[in-house]
Amino acid sequence: MIVKEVTDILEELAPLGQAESFDNVGLLVGNSTTKINGILVTLDTLENVVEEAIATNCNLIISFHPIIFKGLKKITGVTYVERVILKAIKNDIAIYSMHTALDNSTNGVNAKICEVLGIQNPKILIPQKGSIKKLTTYIPKDDAEMLKNALFDAGAGAIGNYSKCSFTVNGTGSYMGEEQSNPVKGEKGKLHLEEETQINVTFASHIEQRVLQALFLNHPYEEVAYEVYSLENKDQNIGMGMIGELIEPLNEYDFLSHIKLKMKVSVIKHSKLLNRKVKKVAVLGGSGAFAISAAKAMGADVFITSDLKYHQFFEAENDIVIADIGHYESEQFTKNLLVDYLTEKIPNFAIRLSESNTNPIKYL
Numbered sequence: 001m002i003v004k005e006v007t008d009i010l011e012e013l014a015p016l017g018q019a020e021s022f023d024n025v026g027l028l029v030g031n032s033t034t035k036i037n038g039i040l041v042t043l044d045t046l047e048n049v050v051e052e053a054i055a056t057n058c059n060l061i062i063s064f065h066p067i068i069f070k071g072l073k074k075i076t077g078v079t080y081v082e083r084v085i086l087k088a089i090k091n092d093i094a095i096y097s098m099h100t101a102l103d104n105s106t107n108g109v110n111a112k113i114c115e116v117l118g119i120q121n122p123k124i125l126i127p128q129k130g131s132i133k134k135l136t137t138y139i140p141k142d143d144a145e146m147l148k149n150a151l152f153d154a155g156a157g158a159i160g161n162y163s164k165c166s167f168t169v170n171g172t173g174s175y176m177g178e179e180q181s182n183p184v185k186g187e188k189g190k191l192h193l194e195e196e197t198q199i200n201v202t203f204a205s206h207i208e209q210r211v212l213q214a215l216f217l218n219h220p221y222e223e224v225a226y227e228v229y230s231l232e233n234k235d236q237n238i239g240m241g242m243i244g245e246l247i248e249p250l251n252e253y254d255f256l257s258h259i260k261l262k263m264k265v266s267v268i269k270h271s272k273l274l275n276r277k278v279k280k281v282a283v284l285g286g287s288g289a290f291a292i293s294a295a296k297a298m299g300a301d302v303f304i305t306s307d308l309k310y311h312q313f314f315e316a317e318n319d320i321v322i323a324d325i326g327h328y329e330s331e332q333f334t335k336n337l338l339v340d341y342l343t344e345k346i347p348n349f350a351i352r353l354s355e356s357n358t359n360p361i362k363y364l
Ligand SMILES: [Zn+2]
Pocket: 065, 285, 286, 287, 327, 331
């Protein structure tokens, strides 16, 4: 197996195109054609994680957080980031990062938190904007069905829990081939009218190349007439945070104790308890202060996240209980999620869960 084969499998779970624009995801160190001996899955790539990879003969590190986040002008080993990169390169170890591509996945970081805490029917809390596109094309009536199916196979036409969504209209297309043309229907130099079907489908912007390839491969015309639009609609299958329900409502104290136990947290910082039953719960692994208002707007009783500042706890406003469970703690099971996913996809391969606890924060 080569690096690219593994990262292609990971892209099915978390397409890099759905990562946030500020992020730095994908293959950060190494070559995509390198043959892999073993894979080590970690939350952060620190020096001791690279050492663990060397000791366990793993030459691909799958890291949730990207070790390179902003531009580097020197790699001299002065900072921990530079030392990690140097050590990885010296030892022919590739590093691949998923970060917000996996945060934004319906089977990612937050789905895992929901699973661990027993939160049912989780849905995206803040659906992503600007990631849906629409294709409109025109094709001779008899070929329309074939093209439509090819577009569906490429992943177009998925809306929420529905697939193969499209809208078609029949009409008349016109064209006249110029001197250099080779029209499949009609003759060059003569105005031609053709009974055509207009096909409309939406698709996630990160699969645009695949959808257009399906269009060009399955359209009979020499010159394909088509339009691609960016839509303002939000994608309910991509986005930050999730919200779902507990099977049985719990009182707030019991629910916080449940979080402590299941998420292996020694301390929870939380806003004032409101003496209400907890039914609806919103979660956002990692730094999630930006989602407090969304959690409130969606009617969550509790919002679980991390990295909250003093003033952000005031934003609870007696509407919600906000719980800061720690950044590492909130994302720790992401490692397990990735190991389980890869083990299912490539069963006879060395996939290791890193034994390093990379949490830089200690508690007294
Ligand atoms: Zn994080």
